[in-house]
Amino acid sequence: MDLDVRFTCRGCGECCRRYEVPLLMRDVDRLAEEVDRSFVRVLVHGKNVDPVLTKREWDLGCVFLDPEALQCSVHPHRPTACRLYPFALSRTPVEGGRAFVELDGQRLTLVAFRSCPAVGEGEPVHLWDLIALHREVMADEKEKAPVSDDL
Ligand code: SF4
Numbered sequence: 001m002d003l004d005v006r007f008t009c010r011g012c013g014e015c016c017r018r019y020e021v022p023l024l025m026r027d028v029d030r031l032a033e034e035v036d037r038s039f040v041r042v043l044v045h046g047k048n049v050d051p052v053l054t055k056r057e058w059d060l061g062c063v064f065l066d067p068e069a070l071q072c073s074v075h076p077h078r079p080t081a082c083r084l085y086p087f088a089l090s091r092t093p094v095e096g097g098r099a100f101v102e103l104d105g106q107r108l109t110l111v112a113f114r115s116c117p118a119v120g121e122g123e124p125v126h127l128w129d130l131i132a133l134h135r136e137v138m139a140d141e142k143e144k145a146p147v148s149d150d151l
């Protein structure tokens with residue numbers, strides 16, 4: 001199913017410098033098959049410990065962002081959050097949400113992040129691709145295991 005939303009990445013690299021990128025455990029496992037585990041950093045919020053991608057100090061870019069070509073060096077293995085961006089399916093109503101989806105008894109709102117300059121241009125966005133990624137996030141929340149000592 002296509003939405004009335006278009007997106008083709010311009011490759012500006014802005015999102016790879018702007019955000020803390022959350023990692024699902026399946027992201028960690030997938031990337032750890034390709035590269036050394038030093039890409040994982042943890043953020044502590046009270047009792048929660050969340051794995052995120054490591055950033056470089058000098059430009060706050062993700063360690064996998066090629067600073068000159070502005071390309072992702074692990075593109076086929078990139079985390080789920082990177083595959084979803086600049087979209088999200090939110091369980092709470094969001095002002096400016098673009099569409100509503102009934103999924104597993106939940107009403108979800110499609111959110112497009114306006115911080116990405118490429119929203120609205122390029123190829124049609126396929127809703128079922130976003131839903132598949134959203135399900136990965138939901139499954140990870142259910143299965144969430146403590147961060148292991150060897151990270
Ligand atoms: S901000 Fe948007 S256009 Fe720029 S790299 Fe990220 S997804 Fe692509």
Ligand code: SF4
Nearest residue numbers: 016062064065072082
């Ligand atoms: S993994 Fe790739 S797409 Fe994701 S933030 Fe890093 S460089 Fe960007």
